[in-house]
Every structure is written in structure tokens, then in C-alpha cells.
Amino acid sequence: MLEAVRHLDGPLVVVSDSTYVVNCWRDRWWQGWIARGWKNSQKKPVANRDLWEPLVEVFRHRPDFAMEWVKGHSGDPMNDLVDRLAVAASHGRDGSGVGAPPADLLDEPDAGSGRGPGPTSNARTADGRVPAGWRLVIGGLRDPRLTADAALIGRVAEILAAQRTLHPDLVVLSGLRPGAEEVGARAARSAGVPFVAVLPYPDPMAGRPERDQAAFARLLDDAASVVVLERNRPADLEGRRAALPRRDGWLRSAADAAVILTDGADPDAELAVRRFGDAVGDELWEFAL
Numbered sequence: 427m428l429e430a431v432r433h434l435d436g437p438l439v440v441v442s443d444s445t446y447v448v449n450c451w452r453d454r455w456w457q458g459w460i461a462r463g464w465k466n467s468q469k470k471p472v473a474n475r476d477l478w479e480p481l482v483e484v485f486r487h488r489p490d491f492a493m494e495w496v497k498g499h500s501g502d503p504m505n506d507l508v509d510r511l512a513v514a515a516s517h518g519r520d521g522s523g524v525g526a527p528p529a530d531l532l533d534e535p536d537a538g539s540g541r542g543p544g545p546t547s548n549a550r551t552a553d554g555r556v557p558a559g560w561r562l563v564i565g566g567l568r569d570p571r572l573t574a575d576a577a578l579i580g581r582v583a584e585i586l587a588a589q590r591t592l593h594p595d596l597v598v599l600s601g602l603r604p605g606a607e608e609v610g611a612r613a614a615r616s617a618g619v620p621f622v623a624v625l626p627y628p629d630p631m632a633g634r635p636e637r638d639q640a641a642f643a644r645l646l647d648d649a650a651s652v653v654v655l656e657r658n659r660p661a662d663l664e665g666r667r668a669a670l671p672r673r674d675g676w677l678r679s680a681a682d683a684a685v686i687l688t689d690g691a692d693p694d695a696e697l698a699v700r701r702f703g704d705a706v707g708d709e710l711w712e713f714a715l
Contacts, residue, residue, distance in 0.1 A: 428481055437490040443498035443505055446697050451493045456482045466693070473694045476667070498704050513679050515672060555653045556680045557622050560593035562586075563677050563702065564600060564610025566687035566695040567715065573608045582613035582713070585685060590619055599624055599677055602645055606687035606695075611645050620650035626673035627656040627666070678702060683709035690714060 427440055427447060442448055450456055456478065459465070464472050472478060484491055496502050498509065564582065572578060590596045598614040598621035601607045614621035623646055631642045646652060655673055660666045684702040688695035703710045 428477055431481070431484045431488070431491065438488075439492045439494060441494045441496050441504065443496055444697070445495060445700070446693055448493050448495040450478075450481075451485050454485075456485055466691075468691050470692075473692070512675050515675070555655075557597050557599075557651060557653075559595035559597040559620075560589075561680055561682045562589060562596060562598050563681040563684045564598060564606060564613070564687070565674075565677070565684070565702075566606040566698050566713070567689060567692055568603060568605035568607075568694060570604035572605050572687070572715075573612065575609070578715075579609055579613050579616060582609055582685070582687075583617040585711070585713075586613055586617040586619045589683075590617070597622060597650065599680060601625070601673060601677065602642065608645070609687065610685070611649070615645075615648050621648075623649040623652045624673060624677060625652065625654045626669040627659045628654055629659055630666075632659065674698075674701075678705040681706050683711075685711045685713055687713045687715060 427442065430440060431438065458467065459472050459478070460482070462469070464475055466472050496505050498505060586596065586598065596619055598610055598619055600611040600614070600621050601624050602611055611621050611623070631639045634642075655676055656669055660669055678701060681702065684706050686695060686699050686702055688699055690696070699710070699712055
């Protein structure tokens with residue numbers, strides 16, 4: 427959305443399936459954030475402030491701007507189109523240009539075949555890095571303190587053990603970011619369930635304290651395999667931040683199921699609940715903390 431408003435002049439209506447973004451504009455959440463010094467209603471720092479601040483300038487000073495919400499995966503042609511573009515982009519396929527992209531970019535069936543596009547199944551068949559088995563993603567809250575909670579890790583390990591009775595080929599996909607993702611990897615290790623580390627680019631811990639790098643390296647050593655989505659590490663912070671949503675899209679496209687750790691208030695975790703719910707349907711479990 428930020429890139430759209432930066433590049434498109436004149437009257438603009440942005441249609442999005444993100445209630446988080448639309449409600450911020452419609453219900454003027456941003457006014458409260460500014461009044462509280464960029465803290466949310468729970469007095470926590472607003473997530474993604476670096477993206478919100480330039481958007482707030484649009485909300486405040488662009489009278490020819492408006493937003494509309496549309497339900498995701500509901501048959502809206504343009505929403506379905508951009509969803510498939512996002513999946514393609516998460517696999518490194520460039521869909522930029524003017525007009526509708528070609529069908530082969532979107533893995534669409536031939537016209538008249540009668541088969542729906544099925545974004546999740548298309549992504550799985552299009553990317554050979556997707557591991558075999560029943561693929562369960564664990565994510566949500568990014569609080570680093572969760573990784574030191576042995577009781578929480580044990581509870582998640584119990585969930586994985588129960589899932590393995592239903593799906594003997596269970597494999598956990600984890601991005602290994604501190605918080606829920608790292609809890610998922612540690613729980614998988616405890617439960618004896620193989621996990622795959624999915625990294626946005628090479629050496630994501632470069633520049634971090636040596637202790638953190640060493641702990642990360644030990645988790646990588648325990649992984650059944652490592653998937654690195656982008657060939658090169660982005661040179662700047664903006665590029666590295668931009669790689670994370672692409673990685674999240676790849677995880678959603680690969681998932682058969684998801685467990686999302688949430689406190690019911692964190693916007694990033696709640697967004698993960700909605701997006702993984704769209705991706706895996708009834709195979710989503712919210713783990714409330």
C-alpha cells in the first residue's frame with residue numbers, strides 16, 4: 427500500500443483485505459498512536475512504525491485518498507489476482523508491469539479447464555523446496571522472552587506429539603525468529619518431530635551478538651533441512667525488512683496447518699491468525715497466552 431500511494435498521483439482508492447490497515451485509516455487509530463507517543467492501546471510500541479509513519483502522512487494530508495475493505499479469498503477478481511501475485515513474488519517471480527500478468531506467472535489453469543486456481547496447492551507444486559509431509563507452521567508473537575519459557579515449549583511439544591498421531595509424516599516449518607517461531611523449533615526438537623528452518627536470506631543473524639548467533643547456529647544444526655528463500659542477503663535494513671513478508675507468504679503457501687501463538691492484542695500475531703486462517707482454513711489453531 428505504501429508503494430502504491432508513493433507512485434500513484436491523483437484520486438486513489440485502495441482496496442484491501444487487511445482489516446488492520448483499513449481500520450487504521452477508517453477508525454483513525456493513528457491519531458491515538460500519535461497522542462500516546464506511538465504506543466498502542468495496550469501501551470506497547472506500535473509494530474511496523476517505520477511503515478506506518480509515512481502512511482499516516484498520507485492519511486493526514488491527502489484528501490483525494492480513500493480505502494475500502496474486501497473479504498479475502500471470496501471470489502473478488504482483483505483480490506484473487508493480487509493474492510496470486512503475492513504468492514508468486516514470495517517464490518522470487520517478478521510480476522511487476524502494466525495490466526494483468528500472464529497466466530503462467532500465476533500458475534493459472536488454461537481457460538475453460540474448469541479447475542480453480544487453488545493458490546496453496548499451486549505454490550506447493552511450483553516450488554521444489556517445499557518439504558514432503560504434513561507441514562505445520564508455528565508462528566505468532568515475536569516476544570523474545572517466550573523462548574526462555576520451558577513450560578510453554580513443553581505445552582507446544584505436547585500439541586506436536588498429538589498431531590503426529592494423526593499425521594505420522596508431520597514436519598514443522600519455522601522461520602526461527604525469536605518468539606513463537608523459535609518456540610516452535612524448540613518444541614519440535616523436544617517432541618522428536620523434524621523441523622525445517624525457513625530463512626528469508628543467507629546469514630540472517632549477521633551483526634547480532636555472538637551469543638545469539640551461537641544459539642541460532644545450534645538450532646540450525648538440529649534442523650532436518652534449511653530452506654533459504656533468497657540467494658543474497660539484502661545490503662540494507664530496508665531490504666532485509668522487505669524480505670520478511672515474502673518469507674511469511676512462502677510459509678503460508680507451503681502450510682497444511684498452523685499453530686499461532688497470540689495474546690489476542692498483538693497486531694502482528696492477530697494478522698498472522700487471519701492470514702493463516704485464509705491459507706489453511708480449519709487447520710488453524712490459535713494458542714492463547
